[in-house]
Amino acid sequence: MNDFPAGMVWLVGAGPGDPELVTRKAERLIGLGTVVFHDALVGPGVLELAAPGARLVHVGKRSGRHSKDQRTIDQLIVQAALAGERVVRLKGGDPAIFGRMAEELSACRTAGVPVRICPGVTAASAAAASLGASLTLRGLARKLTFVTAHARTGEPLDLDWKALADPDATLVVYMGKAAAADVSRHLIVAGLPGSTPVALVESASLPEEGQFHTRLDLLPLVARTALGEGPALLLIGAALADSAQPSGRANAVTGTACESAAT
Numbered sequence: 001m002n003d004f005p006a007g008m009v010w011l012v013g014a015g016p017g018d019p020e021l022v023t024r025k026a027e028r029l030i031g032l033g034t035v036v037f038h039d040a041l042v043g044p045g046v047l048e049l050a051a052p053g054a055r056l057v058h059v060g061k062r063s064g065r066h067s068k069d070q071r072t073i074d075q076l077i078v079q080a081a082l083a084g085e086r087v088v089r090l091k092g093g094d095p096a097i098f099g100r101m102a103e104e105l106s107a108c109r110t111a112g113v114p115v116r117i118c119p120g121v122t123a124a125s126a127a128a129a130s131l132g133a134s135l136t137l138r139g140l141a142r143k144l145t146f147v148t149a150h151a152r153t154g155e156p157l158d159l160d161w162k163a164l165a166d167p168d169a170t171l172v173v174y175m176g177k178a179a180a181a182d183v184s185r186h187l188i189v190a191g192l193p194g195s196t197p198v199a200l201v202e203s204a205s206l207p208e209e210g211q212f213h214t215r216l217d218l219l220p221l222v223a224r225t226a227l228g229e230g231p232a233l234l235l236i237g238a239a240l241a242d243s244a245q246p247s248g249r250a251n252a253v254t255g256t257a258c259e260s261a262a263t
């Protein structure tokens with residue numbers, strides 16, 4: 001299939017970390033790239049899918065530790081394509097979800113570089129699967145909202161808290177670790193009960209994954225004391241209630257973590 005000629009860019013979703021959650025299409029494209037520009041959150045197992053001679057370029061951004069700014073990344077991928085490389089821009093999860101994909105797409109289009117998108121499994125799907133939870137529930141969670149709690153340094157979180165404090169919805173907060181206390185406070189002030197179930201999932205799909213169950217009013221404490229250095233999601237809403245029931249390995253771990261976090 002010649003959908004990846006020289007001089008082209010594919011924006012590829014790498015999934016949440018587990019190499020088995022990479023799509024077959026992504027695997028094929030990664031293997032065809034002559035250069036792979038990848039984020040910090042792309043797991044080592046996924047990078048192993050690159051061809052032996054391919055150049056791997058780390059352009060990752062983790063909060064507070066930006067190694068390359070977005071404009072530089074846009075330029076790098078465009079220049080590589082114009083130089084005749086087959087460019088894979090490998091992004092954690094799904095590139096279209098909090099992935100700054102639009103800028104890269106636009107930079108390629110402006111430069112006349114052919115560009116396409118390969119979707120990936122987003123972190124919320126991986127976290128829900130690990131929890132054994134459904135993000136939507138008939139009659140209980142009719143709406144699913146993905147929101148980012150990332151704010152520019154020094155700026156307050158500017159979100160529509162009234163709309164987010166919806167008892168019939170599941171709210172998944174990306175990049176919410178540092179802002180967990182604000183998220184909890186704002187949602188409670190906007191009317192969501194403090195007893196609303198919350199699950200925190202760190203490094204979803206990876207061997208070091210951690211799951212923690214709590215309630216909205218205790219979220220700041222659990223986020224502060226239980227979470228480590230890995231990427232984490234906050235999942236909030238009635239749909240998360242059942243995932244806290246002990247039913248397997250992960251939930252047994254959860255019970256311990258939750259107890260120690262609350263003491």
Ligand SMILES: C[S@@+](CC[C@H](N)C(=O)[O-])C[C@H]1O[C@@H](n2cnc3c(N)ncnc32)[C@H](O)[C@@H]1O
Pocket residue numbers: 016017041091092093094095096097098099121122123124127173174175176201202203204205206231232233
């Ligand atoms: C810049 S966003 C990228 C999201 C990505 N495009 C996706 O679809 O999952 C990075 C945030 O995604 C979440 N995230 C990414 N991978 C994760 C994982 N394996 N486990 C938990 N959260 C993850 C964290 O909230 C992290 O701060």
